Amino acid sequence: MSEKVIPDPLNIIICGVGGQGNIVASELLASALVEKGFRATVGETYGASQRGGSVMSHVRISKTLEYGVLIPQHKAHLIVGFEPMETLRIARDYANKETTTIFDPRPNYPLGVLIGEAAYPSLQEVEDELCDRCGFVWKIPATDLALSTGNFRAANIALMGALTALPQVPVEAADYDRVMAQRFPEKVLAQNQEVFVLGYEAMRELLEMNR
Amino acid sequence: MEWMTTLDSPGKVFLLQGNEAIVRGALEAGIHFAAAYPGSPSSEILTMLGRIADKRGFYAEWSTNETCALEACMGASFAHARSLCIMKQNGLMTVGDALHTCGLSGVKGGLVLVVADDPSAHSSTNEFDSRNMAVSANIPMLEPSTIQDAKDMIPYAFELSEQLQQIVMIRTVTRINHGRSNVVLGELPKSLRPLKAIGEWDRFVGINWFHESQWEKMDQAGEIFEKSPFNTYEGPEKPALLIITSGTGRLYSREALDTLEEGMSVEVFRNHWFHSREALDTPEVRNKIGILSIGTSWPLPERLVLGHAKKAGKILVVEEVDPFLERGVAAILGKEKDFSVEILGKGKNGVLPRVFELDPDRVRNAIAKALGVDAKDEVPAPAPAAGVTARELTFCAGCPHRATFFIVKQALELTETQGVVMGDIGCYTLGAQRAGHYLISFLGCMGAGINAAEGLGQLNRFGFDQPVVAFSGDSTFFHSCLPGLVNARYHNANMLFVILDNSATAMTGFQPHPGIGRTAMGHPAEPVSIQKVVEAIGCPVTTADPYDVEGGIRLVYDLLKQPGLKVLIFQQPCVTAHIRTIEKTKIWVDPELCRGDACGCGRFCSRIWGCPANIWDDANKRAAIDEVVCAGCGVCVSLCPAGAIKMVEKEAV
Numbered sequence: 001m002s003e004k005v006i007p008d009p010l011n012i013i014i015c016g017v018g019g020q021g022n023i024v025a026s027e028l029l030a031s032a033l034v035e036k037g038f039r040a041t042v043g044e045t046y047g048a049s050q051r052g053g054s055v056m057s058h059v060r061i062s063k064t065l066e067y068g069v070l071i072p073q074h075k076a077h078l079i080v081g082f083e084p085m086e087t088l089r090i091a092r093d094y095a096n097k098e099t100t101t102i103f104d105p106r107p108n109y110p111l112g113v114l115i116g117e118a119a120y121p122s123l124q125e126v127e128d129e130l131c132d133r134c135g136f137v138w139k140i141p142a143t144d145l146a147l148s149t150g151n152f153r154a155a156n157i158a159l160m161g162a163l164t165a166l167p168q169v170p171v172e173a174a175d176y177d178r179v180m181a182q183r184f185p186e187k188v189l190a191q192n193q194e195v196f197v198l199g200y201e202a203m204r205e206l207l208e209m210n211r
Numbered sequence: 212m213e214w215m216t217t218l219d220s221p222g223k224v225f226l227l228q229g230n231e232a233i234v235r236g237a238l239e240a241g242i243h244f245a246a247a248y249p250g251s252p253s254s255e256i257l258t259m260l261g262r263i264a265d266k267r268g269f270y271a272e273w274s275t276n277e278t279c280a281l282e283a284c285m286g287a288s289f290a291h292a293r294s295l296c297i298m299k300q301n302g303l304m305t306v307g308d309a310l311h312t313c314g315l316s317g318v319k320g321g322l323v324l325v326v327a328d329d330p331s332a333h334s335s336t337n338e339f340d341s342r343n344m345a346v347s348a349n350i351p352m353l354e355p356s357t358i359q360d361a362k363d364m365i366p367y368a369f370e371l372s373e374q375l376q377q378i379v380m381i382r383t384v385t386r387i388n389h390g391r392s393n394v395v396l397g398e399l400p401k402s403l404r405p406l407k408a409i410g411e412w413d414r415f416v417g418i419n420w421f422h423e424s425q426w427e428k429m430d431q432a433g434e435i436f437e438k439s440p441f442n443t444y445e446g447p448e449k450p451a452l453l454i455i456t457s458g459t460g461r462l463y464s465r466e467a468l469d470t471l472e473e474g475m476s477v478e479v480f481r482n483h484w485f486h487s488r489e490a491l492d493t494p495e496v497r498n499k500i501g502i503l504s505i506g507t508s509w510p511l512p513e514r515l516v517l518g519h520a521k522k523a524g525k526i527l528v529v530e531e532v533d534p535f536l537e538r539g540v541a542a543i544l545g546k547e548k549d550f551s552v553e554i555l556g557k558g559k560n561g562v563l564p565r566v567f568e569l570d571p572d573r574v575r576n577a578i579a580k581a582l583g584v585d586a587k588d589e590v591p592a593p594a595p596a597a598g599v600t601a602r603e604l605t606f607c608a609g610c611p612h613r614a615t616f617f618i619v620k621q622a623l624e625l626t627e628t629q630g631v632v633m634g635d636i637g638c639y640t641l642g643a644q645r646a647g648h649y650l651i652s653f654l655g656c657m658g659a660g661i662n663a664a665e666g667l668g669q670l671n672r673f674g675f676d677q678p679v680v681a682f683s684g685d686s687t688f689f690h691s692c693l694p695g696l697v698n699a700r701y702h703n704a705n706m707l708f709v710i711l712d713n714s715a716t717a718m719t720g721f722q723p724h725p726g727i728g729r730t731a732m733g734h735p736a737e738p739v740s741i742q743k744v745v746e747a748i749g750c751p752v753t754t755a756d757p758y759d760v761e762g763g764i765r766l767v768y769d770l771l772k773q774p775g776l777k778v779l780i781f782q783q784p785c786v787t788a789h790i791r792t793i794e795k796t797k798i799w800v801d802p803e804l805c806r807g808d809a810c811g812c813g814r815f816c817s818r819i820w821g822c823p824a825n826i827w828d829d830a831n832k833r834a835a836i837d838e839v840v841c842a843g844c845g846v847c848v849s850l851c852p853a854g855a856i857k858m859v860e861k862e863a864v
Contacts, residue, residue, distance in 0.1 A: 042391035068462035
């Protein structure tokens with residue numbers, strides 16, 4: 001078991017828009033934890049997610065007990081957001097003053113915004129409100145990091161890298177290597193590992209700068 | 212992740228999805244036969260079974276509909292095969308007759324029916340509670356409360372089915388099917404049990420002659436359930452509050468005891484929280500509350516329930532969707548002479564809402580209400596500041612349905628009459644929303660659209676002259692539109708039947724259907740041609756590519772002008788299912804040619820066309836393409852009035 005001191009259960013929410021790789025990310029995280037001897041549960045709310053809807057996964061980790069798959073409101077310790085407005089939507093229901101939030105600031109516009117009937121909040125507004133609700137808020141340009149390797153679909157992996165760099169999460173990069181190797185063919189694995197490291201390093205840098 | 216479900220390593224622990232756990236349970240039970248029709252949240256089960264069927268030596272099929280699936284399982288059971296049938300709640304509604312006759316006839320080889328309900332209708336049009344069907348069909352039913360249960364109940368249900376010679380239903384819910392948790396693997400059989408020949412006097416007939424023996428099987432099931440390991444009790448000998456729960460309610464209730472206790476000890480310290488502290492002698496919730504979790508939901512273990520109820524101060528029933536257990540418990544206790552206890556549960560005046568799924572907060576609040584304490588959260592959250600808008604569902608970038616709905620909308624407008632559009636079940640159900648210009652005004656179950664259109668199509672004798680259009684997907688066409696098409700053709704209804712053939716059961720995850728040419732096990736099969744079927748029924752049929760929007764509008768307009776039944780097949784593969792082939796093109800907006808708001812098109816591409824890849828570059832006041840989202844279909848290229856949207860082959864870039 002990890003030496004990191006964590007709350008029990010540790011509640012993590014991974015949220016975004018359908019198609020961003022939310023389910024894969026939560027499955028990787030929870031599998032890595034189960035391999036390390038934890039009890040993990042994942043609740044996936046995807047519904048008709050491939051059709052551009054909001055998606056979230058609840059990951060709960062305990063040393064001993066099995067919990068229901070849903071996290072009670074305002075009990076998330078960590079929120080990982082793949083999209084700014086979705087991060088805020090989830091933070092409103094699940095964050096508290098001690099929550100740490102990591103999010104990709106790249107917006108994905110809903111239909112109402114594209115059509116011009118609704119306005120998308122400014123990044124500053126999103127960030128301000130997130131800071132108001134959470135203890136720590138970190139911006140990780142995950143899509144840009146993934147795009148820099150020519151593989152924009154791996155933004156989810158960049159964010160998992162960033163999450164792993166946080167002291168609260170009892171997994172290491174090597175744990176991901178193991179579970180990713182079980183799931184991805186060689187070429188995709190190498191691409192994902194590259195992006196994972198970029199996310200991990202980006203988070204490390206942010207933590208260093210804010211020490 | 213079907214590889215985890217096939218490992219021969221009993222005792223090993225894996226993170227499994229509920230649907231993976233069901234697959235593993237099926238392997239441990241040594242199934243011979245599996246059949247299903249896709250439907251969220253159950254679809255992953257047969258997808259995985261299909262992939263491993265050859266390796267494990269059993270048979271798996273995506274049947275054309277749920278009735279085909281269940282009756283195929285009944286046939287296999289006749290030869291003593293262990294058969295697993297899987298569907299969602301709506302599927303169960305369509306198999307009502309088959310299920311009831313199966314209950315009368317009983318089974319030979321074990322037959323287990325997994326029905327996945329969708330409380331809150333996350334990916335359904337409704338949240339019907341299929342448990343009521345087990346009562347009506349008079350068959351035993353189980354409900355897993357954890358992912359481990361979901362695995363363990365499958366072999367248990369097969370044993371029970373063979374012991375009783377009766378079909379056994381397992382009702383799961385979205386949070387089980389699409390939840391993941393640690394699962395301890397059990398043993399896999401070394402080989403599958405041999406089948407038996409059907410003898411001259413063997414019978415499998417669902418006639419009323421067997422009604423009494425069906426009841427006797429239920430009596431026997433009730434006795435077995437009194438001692439079932441899936442019914443558990445945790446708590447004090449005489450609880451002030453007895454929670455009777457099934458499914459997800461067990462873990463939510465257990466956690467609520469922790470969070471309530473936490474909240475209360477904080478509040479006792481602050482000395483002002485709960486309104487009636489007298490309700491509890493001590494703040495220790497755990498000493499007051501017992502949880503009776505019922506895994507064998509029908510028939511209920513009456514003596515077990517009664518025994519616990521008699522020691523309880525009050526009862527709270529926690530379950531998903533209908534007050535099914537609640538009614539069952541009330542019926543058991545109501546028969547008891549000189550006994551009365553308060554039962555709290557769902558309803559207008561209940562402590563739990565009567566619609567939507569449970570969650571830890573709802574259950575916590577219900578328990579607090581039952582105890583007469585305040586469950587308010589400690590920290591009030593800040594008020595919302597930024598504007599967060601709804602993220603409504605839309606067709607994927609490049610989806611052929613976007614083009615189809617645009618075509619039909621334009622063609623109907625050209626007729627200058629109020630057309631009536633009947634929808635059906637699939638991705639194109641979104642045609643009832645903004646994504647489809649709100650075209651669909653009638654939506655029922657699968658296959659309802661064509662039948663309702665046939666009805667409207669007979670009303671011209673009353674002067675009804677609005678054009679009538681019915682939509683169906685390709686999988687839906689095979690599933691439930693064939694009798695409707697025969698009916699409409701025979702009675703020559705005035706209607707246009709549009710088949711949206713995207714070569715996929717797209718909504719549920721691209722499962723193959725009879726038009727695809729590939730089976731669930733990955734074997735090639737001769738596809739059934741929708742066009743030939745329609746022609747053979749005797750309908751005039753036209754095929755077209757929805758990506759040709761202009762041609763499509765002219766075609767639909769012409770068809771709408773013709774009397775009688777017309778069939779149009781729009782053929783274009785689902786972009787999400789075939790994404791790898793289409794990503795070869797790159798779409799971009801030439802900022803020199805796009806005139807922005809000066810164009811007069813009203814930002815057609817981003818505002819009217821509504822593809823998530825057609826965005827507006829607010830800094831430059833020009834249209835743009837989100838390259839991360841764009842699928843490269845190129846339809847917007849043909850629609851831009853200024854010709855500003857360009858397409859190039861990616862290799863040439």
